[in-house]
Amino acid sequence: MSExxxxxxxxxxxxxxxTILTIPFLRNLRRAEPEAEIVWVVAPGSxxxxxxxxxxxxxxxxxxxxxxxxxxxxxxxxxxxxxxxxELRRRRFDKVYVLKRSLSSAIIARLSGASERVGFDTxxxxxxxxxxxxxxxxxxxxxxxLDVLRADGVPVKDDYLEAWLTDEEKTFADDYLKSxxxxxxDTLIALHPFTANPPRAWHQENFIELANRLQxxxxxxxxxxxxxxxAPMAEILRNGIGPEPVxxxxxxxxxxxxxxxxxxxxxxxxxxxxxxLAAAMRVPLVALFGPQSPVKFGPWGKTCRxxxxxxxxxxxxQKFFQECKPTIRQRPDCVEVITVGEVVEASTILMNSVxxxxxxxxx
Numbered sequence: 001m002s003e004x005x006x007x008x009x010x011x012x013x014x015x016x017x018x019t020i021l022t023i024p025f026l027r028n029l030r031r032a033e034p035e036a037e038i039v040w041v042v043a044p045g046s047x048x049x050x051x052x053x054x055x056x057x058x059x060x061x062x063x064x065x066x067x068x069x070x071x072x073x074x075x076x077x078x079x080x081x082x083x084x085x086x087e088l089r090r091r092r093f094d095k096v097y098v099l100k101r102s103l104s105s106a107i108i109a110r111l112s113g114a115s116e117r118v119g120f121d122t123x124x125x126x127x128x129x130x131x132x133x134x135x136x137x138x139x140x141x142x143x144x145x146l147d148v149l150r151a152d153g154v155p156v157k158d159d160y161l162e163a164w165l166t167d168e169e170k171t172f173a174d175d176y177l178k179s180x181x182x183x184x185x186d187t188l189i190a191l192h193p194f195t196a197n198p199p200r201a202w203h204q205e206n207f208i209e210l211a212n213r214l215q216x217x218x219x220x221x222x223x224x225x226x227x228x229x230x231a232p233m234a235e236i237l238r239n240g241i242g243p244e245p246v247x248x249x250x251x252x253x254x255x256x257x258x259x260x261x262x263x264x265x266x267x268x269x270x271x272x273x274x275x276x277l278a279a280a281m282r283v284p285l286v287a288l289f290g291p292q293s294p295v296k297f298g299p300w301g302k303t304c305r306x307x308x309x310x311x312x313x314x315x316x317x318q319k320f321f322q323e324c325k326p327t328i329r330q331r332p333d334c335v336e337v338i339t340v341g342e343v344v345e346a347s348t349i350l351m352n353s354v355x356x357x358x359x360x361x362x363x
Contacts, residue, residue, distance in 0.1 A: 006036040007092060011109060011119075012099035013062050016046045016254075016273035017297065018141070020280045022099060023050065024159045025145040029097075030055040032154045039091070041108075044074070048254045049277060052164030060087075062108075088112040097152075099145055101135060118152050120144075141296050161300055163280035165259055173259035177223075180246045187220040190261060190283070191245075192269035193237060194230040199320040201270045202288045202338060203329050204233055208240035209340045210268065214347060215243065223264060224249060225257055225274055266351055268343060275299050284354045286346045290335035291316045303354050305346050309337050 063074035098119025106125035121132035193207040228250035289308040293315040
């Protein structure tokens with residue numbers, strides 16, 4: 001029996017959403033290469049969401065300073081970057097899949113020493129690859145990633161998302177909600193009213209009205225997710241929603257937030273990373289899209305719904321407000337025209353279709 005084991009490197013690092021959307025690629029790759037050593041290059045922070053992934057042998061961290069994502073700056077200096085490349089070369093990878101579209105990721109693949117380099121033919125980097133794959137802007141990113149496998153002759157049998165929780169994390173969610181007065185019998189609806197770029201977000205007044213209507217409609221309790229920087233707006237929401245919501249804003253880790261999401265019957269959210277988390281957790285969700293099209297980066301799953309107006313100016317470059325005029329509430333029209341009524345309607349249809357009328361009463 002040969003001791004040779006194929007070594008495969010996968011480059012897809014940076015954002016939480018992109019990290020989650022890579023899982024179908026990895027699952028299909030592992031099915032085709034059950035004996036290979038598969039190493040996935042990820043960013044330290046965003047990789048928390050795929051803790052427990054069974055399709056790779058190792059997560060390898062690449063952490064340069066960047067303005068596009070949270071970074072710890074581990075690979076800040078030239079010497080640290082060179083050491084990372086030396087480590088890749090030492091491991092003698094046979095093949096690299098370059099799922100990022102940047103020139104720098106293709107350079108990393110070339111410097112790794114791998115004889116096969118498969119990736120998207122973007123940013124004039126095709127000469128660095130041994131197999132170039134066309135990138136499509138008219139389909140979801142999950143399918144774009146899977147196209148890389150298809151182009152390399154790897155069978156693609158499924159495309160669903162996954163996430164994994166430990167027993168300890170599930171226990172945390174139980175204890176957290178119990179301490180907040182939420183029982184297992186309660187209908188718990190999650191809201192994520194925040195975004196990194198405020199003009200992309202549905203207005204806080206809308207979320208307050210939505211929360212109050214959903215609580216009354218379903219005799220539900222509301223759980224609000226957010227980060228530490230969202231605390232000021234969270235207080236406005238807390239004061240406007242009655243009964244008072246459970247506030248998981250800046251008080252839970254990413255993994256703990258995932259565990260709490262797993263206890264929710266539904267999520268209503270802006271276009272954000274937590275949207276992809278919920279989709280991976282199979283939590284029914286309604287996502288609100290404004291300036292960015294959901295075609296490539298919308299929630300991926302059978303129980304996901306999107307409200308998107310697709311105005312003549314959509315999607316845009318999100319240079320607020322150079323391309324459009326703000327409304328009186330400092331939002332672009334594509335966000336402002338989404339009404340509370342239609343979000344309530346979409347939420348009701350989703351709850352009834354996924355969970356059944358009997359659980360929530362005849363509407």
